[in-house]
Amino acid sequence: MDELDLIRNRAETTGFAPAEHLTPARERLLAAARGERRSRPRRWLWIAGGSVGLAAAITAVVALAPTEQVGVGPSVAHADPVKVLTAAASSALKEPAKPPRPDQFLYVKTEQADHHFREVWFSVDGTRDGLIGTTKIGGCRNGKAPNYGTNDPRKEGMLEDCTPKPVYRTDLPTTADAMLAYLNSQPGTQKDNPTAMGKDVWGLVDEQVLQPASYAALFEAAAKVPGLTALDHVTDGAGRPGVGITFPVPPGSSPNAKPIVMVFDATTYQFLGTTDSAVTVKTYVDEVGQRP
Template sequence: MDDLDLIRERAQAVGFAPAEQLAPARERLLAAARGERPHRSRRWFWAAGTAIGLAAAITAVVALAPADRVGIGAGVAHADPVKVLTEAASAALREPATPPRPDQFLYVKTEYPDHHVREIWLSVDGTRDGLLAKDTPLPGCHDGKAPYSGPYDPKKKGTLEDCRPTPAYRADLPTTADAMLAYLRTIPGGKDSVSTMGKNVLGLVGERALTPASYAAVYQAAAKAPGLKALDHVTDGAGRPGVGITFPVPPGSSPEAQPIVLVFDATTYQFLGTEDSAVTVKTFVDEAGQRP
């Protein structure tokens, strides 16, 4: 490992201080070195021990800044939300476009911090019966009819009602940012707030399957939302590290209201989940209840 590798490794471990704090921190560090070390020690610091000295210097300068200002935890982010979402769109376009068969099921496994696991099997075309957690049936829409699912009414138990299939695979969604933005606003609540838009985005990329072009359009549309923020060094519900995109809560919301945070891999920009959930498996299977 050469000097630059050591510096890079150290910097990734501790993060960087904001630019406005680097200059005074550096001066304090150099002043301390000049006043406390004899000439020989200073020479070793900058010459004989260059790699160790520079790594220590980086650590010292960072340590002089408050912890919540150097990218530790969910402090001030260095990432730009528009750039992250644009990169996520590019990553989506690189995925293979392999449509499933209509008789297949979308299997999604979601993990949560409390070790709870959610498994769901959704009919690709919406006409077949799916499953939630292996034991809860999710009736499909057969020939325009489905079992009654409204408010409890003993007289309607076991009866059928008119329905429209809700397919898990949406090949019909827009493939441009503007058209997708317009679509997101047609979803109930989509015009109300940026927070609701974030939830609608999660609904599409979490437990639905889209074409690569539509996935990209979702992220490009989301990038147009006002007030987005990026958070460095966040983790999803399974503890996987990434960068978070925050969709702010509406003005006047309760102090307890928390913004939705979508988490993306900081290197590949693939969607991981949220701070409270992690999509760890998402694929197509042939039968409801089948695991890949």
């Protein structure tokens, strides 16, 4: 077996990166080889073990070095995306149900990939005023909610008709088929549109709280979305490593359309966030502005 056979066999398991990604890695490899030849008379096995040395060196640079060092993008995971989401559903069912008090607030802190942070305080039962950053959110009481953050000072605090929107969701389905039907029924959602489905799934796990059975149904419903791919060696917005599930953009989308990539812990399969943002704190507090 020559060096091309060795490289070809390695490529079948790891895959090749695009040529433009390999230029920096190739330059570092050659530079390292030149330095090694200068410092060691035995010439680093380039002659004594030419075929094996060449294939091993290329494999080491392309397959083993951290992706940020060689410019190679996330690799396709060996795991099936359906299996990853099914494992996430099983993990969700193991979480104990911890119903909050109706008068509490859900506090969520997310970190963006650019290191900016977002903090929200949402009323558990939807009747109390909350916060998104420093902007007040009117709670819905007796069918009326105060209007905050308007561009017209005259309308600030004026009451508008409303329906309470609890952030602790007890109204969602607990089976995959029923959850899939629910997701497809949401306003503005195109049936079986993977990008829209990914946004809806993300919206439910990001800054809301579901019961364990509903979380499990959500991930099992997501597993039914066609065209999903699993990615190894991705990180969430806070830099935490995990396995990514990509909800692709449909054919004919804008060139600027970006797929949703949800990130799960590769061991526990708990939801971490997306490649753009990370849920770093999610808990209940007793007052708006309170931090755990």
